[in-house]
Amino acid sequence: MTGTTGAHAGRHLITAYVSGDTTLPADAEWALEAHLENCAPCRRRVAEAVATHTPAVNTLLDDVWAALDATALGRPAPARTPLLREVRRWAPPSQLPWLLMSVLVALSALGIDMLARGKDVPSLVLLLSPVVPLLGVAAAWTRRLDPMSELTVTTPRAGLRMVLRRTAVVLGVVIPVLAVAGGVVGVSPALCLLPCLAFTVGTLALGTVTGVRHAAVLLGTAWVLGVIVPSLFTARVSVLLAPQSLPAWGLAVTVSAVAITVRARAFTTLPGRELP
Numbered sequence: 187m188t189g190t191t192g193a194h195a196g197r198h199l200i201t202a203y204v205s206g207d208t209t210l211p212a213d214a215e216w217a218l219e220a221h222l223e224n225c226a227p228c229r230r231r232v233a234e235a236v237a238t239h240t241p242a243v244n245t246l247l248d249d250v251w252a253a254l255d256a257t258a259l260g261r262p263a264p265a266r267t268p269l270l271r272e273v274r275r276w277a278p279p280s281q282l283p284w285l286l287m288s289v290l291v292a293l294s295a296l297g298i299d300m301l302a303r304g305k306d307v308p309s310l311v312l313l314l315s316p317v318v319p320l321l322g323v324a325a326a327w328t329r330r331l332d333p334m335s336e337l338t339v340t341t342p343r344a345g346l347r348m349v350l351r352r353t354a355v356v357l358g359v360v361i362p363v364l365a366v367a368g369g370v371v372g373v374s375p376a377l378c379l380l381p382c383l384a385f386t387v388g389t390l391a392l393g394t395v396t397g398v399r400h401a402a403v404l405l406g407t408a409w410v411l412g413v414i415v416p417s418l419f420t421a422r423v424s425v426l427l428a429p430q431s432l433p434a435w436g437l438a439v440t441v442s443a444v445a446i447t448v449r450a451r452a453f454t455t456l457p458g459r460e461l462p
């Protein structure tokens with residue numbers, strides 16, 4: 187494995203990360219961030235690397251502090267409601283636009299389904315339901331989309347717990363929307379929601395090997411090319427979305443959940459190397 191020294195991140199990897207090296211693979215970046223969450227020595231090395239390699243950032247921070255000190259004196263601290271604090275603990279603000287996009291995709295599918303009512307075409311809500319949450323799940327783990335990621339990774343939270351928390355937020359938003367949309371167009375709630383759950387849990391399970399973002403892209407593309415496109419061409423819903431496939435989806439959820447539990451450490455491990 188390149189980039190690590192023993193169980194810790196190597197200097198080369200940390201330098202590349204701090205200097206915003208664009209050739210650094212997204213998976214290495216993601217794994218380093220997950221590792222930083224639980225490793226104080228590596229967080230300290232990142233802080234040192236920032237001071238050495240990007241002095242401009244340090245100067246900028248010093249200037250900001252000086253400006254803040256000058257203006258903030260005598261003003262009350264901004265009031266944060268406990269509710270807002272709790273919301274931010276569960277999801278980074280950068281996840282919000284992607285969640286809204288998921289909701290928009292589901293609502294667009296609902297609109298098209300309602301326009302096509304009475305015609306003999308497969309329901310778009312049904313076809314899209316497995317991949318709708320993947321946008322939000324992938325966005326939760328892409329540093330380029332999360333301007334606060336450097337701050338997030340320095341907080342002491344366990345890797346898997348953070349993954350599950352962010353995924354729960356996505357499902358908490360997407361499931362009610364899909365359930366209502368499915369209800370409006372008359373699709374069975376189980377057929378809408380079980381594949382959606384299976385794809386989400388499956389993405390995390392596959393993500394322990396490939397990185398969550400790659401897993402989401404891989405599964406999403408496979409579903410679009412393997413099921414959505416053929417269904418639209420033949421105007422017949424795939425057998426995968428027929429009621430008799432429900433047990434298979436249930437099995438997929440169970441197997442993926444077990445895989446995540448078994449490989450939970452992958453979320454705090456750098457690629458290719460297990461931590462002791």
Ligand SMILES: [Zn+2]
Pocket residue numbers: 193194195221225227228
């Ligand atoms: Zn470390």
